Structures are given as C-alpha cells and as structure tokens.
Amino acid sequence: MAKKRKVVDAKRDKNGNITDVLLEGNKNFTSTEKALxxxxxxxxxxxxxKRKDKEHLRTRPDGKKGNNLDEMADD
Structure with a gap:
C-alpha cells in the first residue's frame, strides 16, 4: 500500500473552521470535503x-501541538 500523504498547512474561514488543507508535495490546497x-x-x-451529524478531520494524536490543523491555520 502507498504511503499516506501528510498535511503540511491548513486554511480557515472567518468563523475559525478549517476549510482547506495543503498536502505534502502539492502547490494548491484541497477542500476539507475532498480531503475527508x-x-x-x-x-x-x-x-x-464524527460529532453529532457531522464529520471532521483531525491529525493523529501524538502529543504535539504544532502539527494540529488549528495550529497550521494560524496567521
């Protein structure tokens, strides 16, 4: 099986929700819907x-704060 692609950056909307992720090796961001x-x-x-009726993406828990999607999306 091929190696899974890593997320190296993220974007958020004005409400603070993650909307797009940047995959390692890509120049363009991928929507969270497609990434899901x-x-x-x-x-x-x-x-x-899965929370209530909606699904969300998260990084794998590893105890490191800097590689969380919310941290990647900081300005």
Whole structure:
C-alpha cells in the first residue's frame, strides 16, 4: 500500500473552521470535503471524527501541538 500523504498547512474561514488543507508535495490546497473522502480511502494521514451529524478531520494524536490543523491555520 502507498504511503499516506501528510498535511503540511491548513486554511480557515472567518468563523475559525478549517476549510482547506495543503498536502505534502502539492502547490494548491484541497477542500476539507475532498480531503475527508481521501482520508476515508486511506490516502491522507488524518483521522475522521464524527460529532453529532457531522464529520471532521483531525491529525493523529501524538502529543504535539504544532502539527494540529488549528495550529497550521494560524496567521
């Protein structure tokens, strides 16, 4: 199986929600909607978390704060 792609950056909207992620080796950001499907297919090294009726993407828990999507999206 191919190595899962890593997320190296993220963008958020004016409400603070993560909207896009940048995959290692890419120049353009990928929407979180597309990244969600790619994660479910095992292509991206993220975790899908279901809360109420919505699914979210998260980085794998490793005790490091700097590689969390919210931290990557800081201005």
């Amino acid at each position: 499907g790619m994660t479910k297919s095992g292509l991206i090294d993220l975790v899908v978390v």
